[in-house]
Amino acid sequence: MAGMTLTEKVLAKAANRDAVGPNDNIWVNVDVLMTHDVCGPGTIGVFKKHFGANANVWDREKVVIIPDHYIFTKDAMANRNVDVLRDFVKEQDLPYYYDVGTENYKGVCHIALPEEGHTRPGEILLGTDSHTCTAGAFGEFATGIGNTDAGFVMGTGKLWLKVPPTMRFVFHGKLPPYLMAKDLILSVIGEIGVDGATYRAMEFDGDGVFALNIEERMTLCNMAIEAGGKNGCIAPDQVTLDYVNSRGKKSGNKPYTVMKSDGDAKYIYEKVFDLSKMEPVVAKPHSPDNKALVSSVRGTKLDRAYIGSCTGGKMTDFRAAAAILQGAEVRIPTFIVPATTEVARGLKTEKIGTHTLEEIFLNAGASIGDASCAACLGGPSDTFGRLNTPISCISTTNRNFPGRMGHKEAQVFLASPMTVAASALTGVITDPRDNVA
């Protein structure tokens, strides 16, 4: 039997088959279905319409609902949508719901999922959000779906999927101190384009990847969708298992299966990167593949800096930003949004020197918002950090499409937390090598 990639193995297991290959259409059993406040109400509507007003979800243990998008807003419709989730959770008696306004509130679903023990190697995770691919960092198959698919899964626990061929991105060498996973994935997307991985899996491999911590691995997988990828994934190692095992008790210590690509697995594309030769990059407006070396756009004037989201709002991201902002003052309004409440607590407890990260940010003149998706995708007009006017912003988020962060004519540059922090101090695009030895 020919070798299989990690993605193929996980899909084969979920389809109860010995083997699958690229372009096979299969029905898979789903391990976790995740939805949130933007797509949950529509998903619940589809579920009730097709399975009946009194239907039960296929497995209460496998449905996870995480309100995160439009939380701290006066928008009545947005708040109504959270009520829809709340009512459904009560009616179905779902154990994994992280309600707004309670101590159980978490924030951005893609970061809350692993924190709360819902990401496990070898599983199928489907979510009504394109960045569900983030969880591929745990050696599982994770991808975004729409409301109709999610409504179908909610009632049946199954979905048809087409097995994607796998692209392999290998990183060798030691990560220089001025580079982050965000630079690596923006470089990949710049290389292959926003449609370069359409209908394909993106596997990240090599000693450079396995030297990254779990949060940085999540950043790599998170932006697979920005190249059109169906999923991103990284084989589990001890780093993965240590994280997963430390979180498992929050979700019932479910068993999982560790899988890796076979040595003779077939890849449709392979690209090797030498980390020592890579440079900090940005994606210029208005596309994540509009790559430029920071050194080539240095000095571009900015109006705002934004550090947050599933892509750039984790502890590793804030640690890197704080190291640069420590003892300095920002020149442009700078918005800090922790992805989750756990990260927000981390900002209050973790220190560099004698100051907490929170103190470093506040002393530098930055504003800190509550954990949520916030301005990454614009949202209601009162959203923290939203670009309500056509200004220029450098951001650690994942998309710079026209209008994505609010105003249709706003200019958004995507960059690593280090590059964003360095630029916040000068008000122009700044190379983090100027700040990081």
Next chain:
Amino acid sequence: MRASGNRTEKDEKMEKIIKGKAFVLGDNVDTDQIIPAQYLTYNPSIPAEYKMFGKFALSSVPPGQMGLPKGHQAFHTDDEFVSPFTIIVAGKNFGCGSSREHAPIALAAAGIKAVVCEFYARIFYRNSVNGSYLVPVECQTRLINDIATGDELTIDLENHTLTNHTTKDTWKLQDLGEVAPIIEAGGIFEYAKKVGMLKS
């Protein structure tokens, strides 16, 4: 034009011939352009809110890209909820970005019955097929330089052809392939009933 907001009344079978005016867009039209995030607070399962998606469809497409080749064309003219255009013609990677099903819903609510482009972003394609909002067709060559906004088109899904009545051109379209049975059934639920996975 399909009644907006009540998909239960629509025909179970796919329309084989789709006729109407073209609205032409460029490459990489993402779902934030198709329906900006601020309108995602409407719940598409509620008919009165469903029609709002038609009103705001394509509202974040940069003005210069709206209705090629000229650009700066209005997608809605007399009716603010429904567009006079029936078919979107676009370049490559239509529907990239966010998984929001509100994107094909917005186009369908505005009266769009089919999109013709070089290829689709995966989630938009799935949502269009599984939710049966519109027919996503792939062309064999790039057509956005050969079709102008307002041209009268006919898509023949049985013979896989696209005719531009304004310029008198006809092109072959790609076969719908493996998703044809789902499109013909009227979405994933109807398909699952047909093949016995779900009770009718």
